[in-house]
Amino acid sequence: MKPLWRMAVGGALIAATALTGAAADAFERADGEKILVVVGRQPVPILDPSVKYDASIRTMQQALYDALLKYEGTPPQVKPWLAESWSASDDGLVWTFKLVKNAKFHNGDPVDAEAVRFSFERTLKLNKGPAWMLNAFLKPENIKVVDSNTIQFTLDRPYSPFVSFLPWWYIMNPKQVMANEVDGDSGQKWMIEHEAGSGPFKLKRFEQGKLYEVARVKDYWKGFPYPGDPIGGVIYKLIRESAAQRAALIRGEADIVLGLSADEFDQVAKMKGIDTSTQPALTAFGLKFNTQGKFMSDINLRKAVAYAFDYDSFNKIYNGRATLQTSPFTDNVKGKIEVPGMPRRDLAKAKEYLAKSQWPDGGIELEYVYVQGFEEERKMGLVLIDNLKDINITVKMVPLTWPNMVARGSKKETSPDMMAIFATPASTDPDAVAIQYHPSSWGKYFGTHFYEDPELTKLIDEARFTIDWDVRAKLYAEIQKMIVAAQPEIFGMMRERHIAYRDYVKGFAYSPVRMTTEIDYYPLYIGK
Amino acid sequence: MLLFLLRRSLFMVGMLFALLIITFVISHVAPGDPAALAAGPDASAEMIETIRKEHGLDKPLPQQFLIYVGGVLQGDFGNSIHTGREVVDDLVRFFPATFELVLASILFAILLGVPLGVLSAVKQNTWIDHVTRVFSVSGVGVPMFWLGLMLQLFFALQLGWFPLGGQLDMMTDPPAPITHLYTVDSILRGQFDVTLEALRHLVLPALSLCFPALASIIRVNRAEMLETLNQDYITNARAQGISPLRIVGLYALKNAMLPTLAMIGLRFGWMLGGTVLVETVFDWPGVGLYAVQTAVSSDFEPIMAVTVLLGFCFMVANFVIDIVYGWLDPRVRGTT
Numbered sequence: 001m002k003p004l005w006r007m008a009v010g011g012a013l014i015a016a017t018a019l020t021g022a023a024a025d026a027f028e029r030a031d032g033e034k035i036l037v038v039v040g041r042q043p044v045p046i047l048d049p050s051v052k053y054d055a056s057i058r059t060m061q062q063a064l065y066d067a068l069l070k071y072e073g074t075p076p077q078v079k080p081w082l083a084e085s086w087s088a089s090d091d092g093l094v095w096t097f098k099l100v101k102n103a104k105f106h107n108g109d110p111v112d113a114e115a116v117r118f119s120f121e122r123t124l125k126l127n128k129g130p131a132w133m134l135n136a137f138l139k140p141e142n143i144k145v146v147d148s149n150t151i152q153f154t155l156d157r158p159y160s161p162f163v164s165f166l167p168w169w170y171i172m173n174p175k176q177v178m179a180n181e182v183d184g185d186s187g188q189k190w191m192i193e194h195e196a197g198s199g200p201f202k203l204k205r206f207e208q209g210k211l212y213e214v215a216r217v218k219d220y221w222k223g224f225p226y227p228g229d230p231i232g233g234v235i236y237k238l239i240r241e242s243a244a245q246r247a248a249l250i251r252g253e254a255d256i257v258l259g260l261s262a263d264e265f266d267q268v269a270k271m272k273g274i275d276t277s278t279q280p281a282l283t284a285f286g287l288k289f290n291t292q293g294k295f296m297s298d299i300n301l302r303k304a305v306a307y308a309f310d311y312d313s314f315n316k317i318y319n320g321r322a323t324l325q326t327s328p329f330t331d332n333v334k335g336k337i338e339v340p341g342m343p344r345r346d347l348a349k350a351k352e353y354l355a356k357s358q359w360p361d362g363g364i365e366l367e368y369v370y371v372q373g374f375e376e377e378r379k380m381g382l383v384l385i386d387n388l389k390d391i392n393i394t395v396k397m398v399p400l401t402w403p404n405m406v407a408r409g410s411k412k413e414t415s416p417d418m419m420a421i422f423a424t425p426a427s428t429d430p431d432a433v434a435i436q437y438h439p440s441s442w443g444k445y446f447g448t449h450f451y452e453d454p455e456l457t458k459l460i461d462e463a464r465f466t467i468d469w470d471v472r473a474k475l476y477a478e479i480q481k482m483i484v485a486a487q488p489e490i491f492g493m494m495r496e497r498h499i500a501y502r503d504y505v506k507g508f509a510y511s512p513v514r515m516t517t518e519i520d521y522y523p524l525y526i527g528k
Numbered sequence: 529m530l531l532f533l534l535r536r537s538l539f540m541v542g543m544l545f546a547l548l549i550i551t552f553v554i555s556h557v558a559p560g561d562p563a564a565l566a567a568g569p570d571a572s573a574e575m576i577e578t579i580r581k582e583h584g585l586d587k588p589l590p591q592q593f594l595i596y597v598g599g600v601l602q603g604d605f606g607n608s609i610h611t612g613r614e615v616v617d618d619l620v621r622f623f624p625a626t627f628e629l630v631l632a633s634i635l636f637a638i639l640l641g642v643p644l645g646v647l648s649a650v651k652q653n654t655w656i657d658h659v660t661r662v663f664s665v666s667g668v669g670v671p672m673f674w675l676g677l678m679l680q681l682f683f684a685l686q687l688g689w690f691p692l693g694g695q696l697d698m699m700t701d702p703p704a705p706i707t708h709l710y711t712v713d714s715i716l717r718g719q720f721d722v723t724l725e726a727l728r729h730l731v732l733p734a735l736s737l738c739f740p741a742l743a744s745i746i747r748v749n750r751a752e753m754l755e756t757l758n759q760d761y762i763t764n765a766r767a768q769g770i771s772p773l774r775i776v777g778l779y780a781l782k783n784a785m786l787p788t789l790a791m792i793g794l795r796f797g798w799m800l801g802g803t804v805l806v807e808t809v810f811d812w813p814g815v816g817l818y819a820v821q822t823a824v825s826s827d828f829e830p831i832m833a834v835t836v837l838l839g840f841c842f843m844v845a846n847f848v849i850d851i852v853y854g855w856l857d858p859r860v861r862g863t864t
Binding site: 239445 | 817
């Protein structure tokens with residue numbers, strides 16, 4: 001071998017040795033502390049609790065901030081958090097909350113009633129993010145500081161779901177926020193990548209598009225549900241590809257992965273050293289009909305399609321991890337009843353309804369719009385094609401990007417005959433689902449049915465402004481039956497949520513009220 | 529030469545302005561209401577209107593265009609409607625990663641492609657030539673996305689030689705920025721362990737990205753070398769007893785490099801576009817990934833900025849190639 005070649009080969013070997021490394025097989029450590037690595041595909045573009053929320057944003061907000069109340073468990077229960085107790089006036093207008101006395105922000109400032117007032121006022125005035133939950137019933141001037149540990153809200157009118165939304169209204173430190181205000185922006189620019197919270201974690205790194213790290217607050221005012229220091233912090237790392245997420249979990253580079261496909265989840269679930277969580281979600285999947293469109297305005301055609309559809313296909317598509325809806329309300333929604341006569345595949349009934357429709361012999365083409373690249377929704381389209389062939393109806397499958405789908409569904413003139421929609425209500429209060437069938441939801445992604453029934457609308461309004469739960473429960477039972485009878489959609493299924501994690505991850509607590517990839521870092525620790 | 533440069537510069541400015549118009553028009557006629565998407569699924573009409581006003585989307589289109597162009601001329605690409613962050617800040621954050629990846633890929637492609645093309649031509653119709661040709665044909669056909677996944681599964685998951693993705697390990701702090709290129713900055717800062725780590729992360733995405741360019745360079749270089757090696761002046765050089773290495777390396781390669789250079793310029797631009805796929809597979813935090821994220825949420829300002837930026841880079845690459853071309857071949861200077 002000539003010297004030049006020898007040098008080249010030697011150099012290549014040295015470089016290869018230096019560049020390659022052994023696979024990791026355990027959690028990360030920083031300064032001797034165990035760091036939990038959560039892998040997901042959705043970035044956290046912004047942290048400001050007044051401006052935006054989605055699954056990944058809210059996961060981070062919940063780690064950094066506290067709210068007056070918090071959802072926990074299955075079925076989800078609203079539990080005291082910053083508020084140790086609360087009461088409502090008999091007329092349901094005045095709500096008074098007593099705050100805990102030992103809560104403090106990460107900079108040491110106390111969490112007092114003024115901070116609560118400031119936070120609610122900021123969110124309402126910016127009119128973004130979670131503002132929609134309360135802005136129709138609560139004015140900033142009607143939030144009153146009674147004393148440093150007591151805050152009072154006076155609503156414009158009784159609004160029963162009020163408490164159910166409070167877990168999503170996080171409390172910010174007014175001094176920190178206002179110290180960073182620029183040109184009257186209420187600190188919005190600063191709050192994109194900084195926090196002013198009192199939560200169980202504080203922000204350590206915000207590397208946009210890569211990872212986000214939070215460090216555990218050792219002297220967190222509420223303490224932690226485990227002894228000692230079994231965790232130093234959490235890194236939320238972005239890995240977009242499902243296959244790469246699976247690989248990261250197997251290699252031990254990720255401790256929890258949030259975006260596996262159904263098949264990949266099944267593969268890793270059988271592996272040694274990996275645990276899984278499979279739980280029913282609050283999310284409902286339905287095929288929304290445009291009830292003001294040319295074809296689907298015909299109730300008999302809607303019924304015909306609903307009875308022609310093979311509901312068992314949902315379970316086949318999701319490898320057995322789907323539960324059929326027995327009401328427009330999913331299982332963990334308060335006041336949900338089993339509605340009698342929920343359509344299931346019955347070809348004779350489908351033909352019977354079709355015969356009563358304007359198209360007794362079929363011979364029409366219906367458009368099915370779904371999210372481009374969403375394999376499960378594509379398969380549902382294929383099932384539709386196959387099933388509706390039996391009643392002589394053809395289906396045109398139209399894949400669209402989500403923004404284009406939302407745009408199509410925003411007007412009754414352009415909303416397609418059928419649209420595949422997953423909808424997660426923001427709270428467990430029945431109003432959060434019932435309102436989807438109210439004209440105020442028309443044009444929103446869950447309101448692409450454009451269903452109108454003045455009697456139903458009246459009932460929904462009545463139920464949301466009634467205080468007595470027993471009365472409300474009866475109203476919601478009636479509302480569920482009316483919605484099913486109107487068939488504004490194929491009531492589909494509740495997809496189970498699956499999360500895979502290394503077996504040394506302990507304390508994982510699921511709550512169906514969270515969004516699909518939203519998890520609570522607070523109870524998690526590493527038991528190894 | 530000066531006139532040539534001036535003509536090309538003016539042409540580039542015109543092209544950039546045309547690109548601005550096209551991206552603006554396409555972004556604004558595309559279906560979808562960015563304000564509604566940014567406001568969230570439950571937002572009221574009033575909340576959507578608040579966001580629309582805040583971002584000037586309530587103004588007539590021509591006025592929006594003038595504001596946009598005015599901003600771009602001052603280096604202001606507006607704010608993301610989803611995050612509120614300034615787009616320029618995002619580009620400064622993400623573009624260096626893409627540039628580093630493309631630079632590494634083009635270097636791989638040139639350093640491997642040119643010698644292989646020459647070798648293939650010199651050893652025409654031998655097994656070396658056949659293997660190289662099969663390699664180059666498959667290189668053009670193999671999708672980058674698939675190749676990236678395969679490399680990832682084999683070299684990262686199976687063998688564990690390279691990381692699955694990202695630019696650095698999770699617990700490693702990036703070097704303090706000088707050029708914003710991790711490999712360069714870590715060398716300049718004397719953090720050689722970080723350099724090695726950055727290189728480990730760079731290998732698989734750069735290989736995936738460079739593969740089509742590598743194949744094209746081999747093909748073009750081989751074809752040009754074959755043609756050049758049959759020229760009279762090469763025969764003359766051989767007759768004069770000049771060493772084969774000198775003939776191939778100096779006389780033939782210089783002429784054969786002209787079309788290869790053009791190919792490299794084009795490929796550089798295509799690579800910038802191709803990073804979208806590779807960055808997604810390897811979670812490489814560059815503008816490609818940024819573009820995907822903003823595109824799926826109809827976030828106009830970043831989409832337009834990324835398009836203009838990549839278009840600008842493509843033009844600059846071709847501009848440089850034109851200059852080199854003109855320098856190597858004086859006949860070109862008068863024709864464009």
